[in-house]
Amino acid sequence: MQAETVLDGDVLVILRHPPHGSSWLREGLDAALVAAAFGQAVSLLFQGDGVLALLQGQGPGPLGQKGTSATLDMLAMYDIESLFLDATSLARLGLSTDSLQLPVSPLEPPSIAALIAGHRLVLTF
Amino acid sequence: MQAETVLDGDVLVILRHPPHGSSWLREGLDAALVAAAFGQAVSLLFQGDGVLALLQGQGPGPLGQKGTSATLDMLAMYDIESLFLDATSLARLGLSTDSLQLPVSPLEPPSIAALIAGHRLVLTF
Amino acid sequence: MILHILNRSPSSSLVYRDALAGMGPEDRLLLVEDGVHGALPSQVRHFEVIGDRLFALREDLVAHGLDGHCDASVQVVDVDGFVALTEEADKTVSWF
Amino acid sequence: MILHILNRSPSSSLVYRDALAGMGPEDRLLLVEDGVHGALPSQVRHFEVIGDRLFALREDLVAHGLDGHCDASVQVVDVDGFVALTEEADKTVSWF
Amino acid sequence: MRYALLVQGAPYSSQASHSALRFAAALLARGNRLECVFFYHDGVYNAARLAAPPQDEPHLVDAWVRLNEEHGTQLQVCIAAALRRGLLDEREASRHGKSGHSVEPPFELTGLGQLIDLGLGVDRLVTFAP
């Protein structure tokens, strides 16, 4: 974690679900994009199996539908640059940040609590 | 487990969800009742948090809706008398068969597999 | 203080780990719906790091027949108390 | 032989324990949808009791970007192979 | 205090709607105000106007409507989540060339931006999920 990591903002969206199996991830990302489009400072926290949303090399769904990988690439365009993940979740899955498609700051529990405390609105998906 | 426990039949309904939080338990019990009404030999297996469906003294839901406790009392009327539970699930919750509203045979894993193998149709809820 | 609300039991879902990771030292955790199974003596050990900041909703305990099975370390509140907890909190976070 | 189908990962749900309890010595377990996370090297230990009777659906592995992350002990089948497994089985049981 | 609720669970399938309605009654009884209930994810199914539950079960759609009539609580449904799931008001139905509609007032189809506005505008937002 970089020393200068900023843990506050307006809206924090916590993404706990992986792509494809449910629409939670996509609907959570939609909420984040809309909040950013409305001019709010938005942060994302990937937690639990949600960290798998960040894996490189994801493909389309069973009926050819797009995954969320392309949406993640759009985050910078919406000025969503505060991207965090729960380091414990990633470690439990035996993965490292090297296999992720975006630069995301790993956080330990005290910082996760600070992140949640530092945002006016917290939405979990 | 009684020595004479019969582990086969036509339809086995596995109930893995507790009452109230979702409609899985109720919809699973409905499937069991319908199968019995159609003359099939029906068995029930309570597993995971589904064993909590058997607890004595359950109340109505948040808006006064009936729970599933009354439905359990109707099972005998439908000739559903092969009632089993996963003994490991019950033990994990720290409960014993004394706190249950119905006599149900506890099964260990080899018998659970035999129960599943012994039914033509297995539905999980 | 933030009120965290959990509706899944540690006996079936691991989401409680993420909820605990998100809790600050003053935060409170309320068990509701199927989450009240976490108040069973066999399950409360999963929440021991938060000590006496663990609550459970009485109406859901009663609905599940768990009224008499609840661990003594859990603070039981009714739905009026649930609202009071949200009034006292700066905000709420739901885990599911 | 019965084909058991699991669509939840042991990293978030404990339903895999019930599925394993229901498996006979010849039964097979197929991981599908989010369940394919169970094929990660960090997760397969949860399934070690069933040895080489663990399968995972290729299309879902690919969709999740897990194609190169799958443990060597897991037999990967495509959806045609999924159908073949159901043809060979006496019946199927889905766990979720 | 001014509250809003976010409901993400389908009625009947999950307890989310029941819990939210119980919470709504309790917060009103304590003298708070409930500005709005926002329906997202499978929560949008709460707006299905044709719901016909058995008579001995709570009628959730009616319970939401009563909340609107008695307390002025707005019932806002995320339009993107609703269209995918077949929940269209008259306007959307005609825009999509479909005959008939499945959502009617006081439920309003609205953008997700409303959820963000609400979440930042009220004193407390409480989420009820499946």
Add this chain to the structure above:
Amino acid sequence: MRYALLVQGAPYSSQASHSALRFAAALLARGNRLECVFFYHDGVYNAARLAAPPQDEPHLVDAWVRLNEEHGTQLQVCIAAALRRGLLDEREASRHGKSGHSVEPPFELTGLGQLIDLGLGVDRLVTFAP
């Protein structure tokens, strides 16, 4: 072999419908027959005739209808689960005094007994749940 599928997940919210359609195509390609898809629990939402997904997403209702047209697969919806959730065909809508309907052929509202008949009658029943 003769197959039937049991779909218990809502479209768009869960992968169940997508997985079931993919499996259906694969079993047919292997020369099997798909007698019926039975929709129960939140799976009944697959029958919502007004579903209007974005154009770049699969249209699940249409995909089910095609399965019926091209392979004669019956699309049966549990009537008790459907009524609670606001899914009524013309007959049920008029029986319940509602104007409009949300389910139309080839989807048929039917009793849960059909699921049991199917499960015992076909060679393989495969469940796709959320």
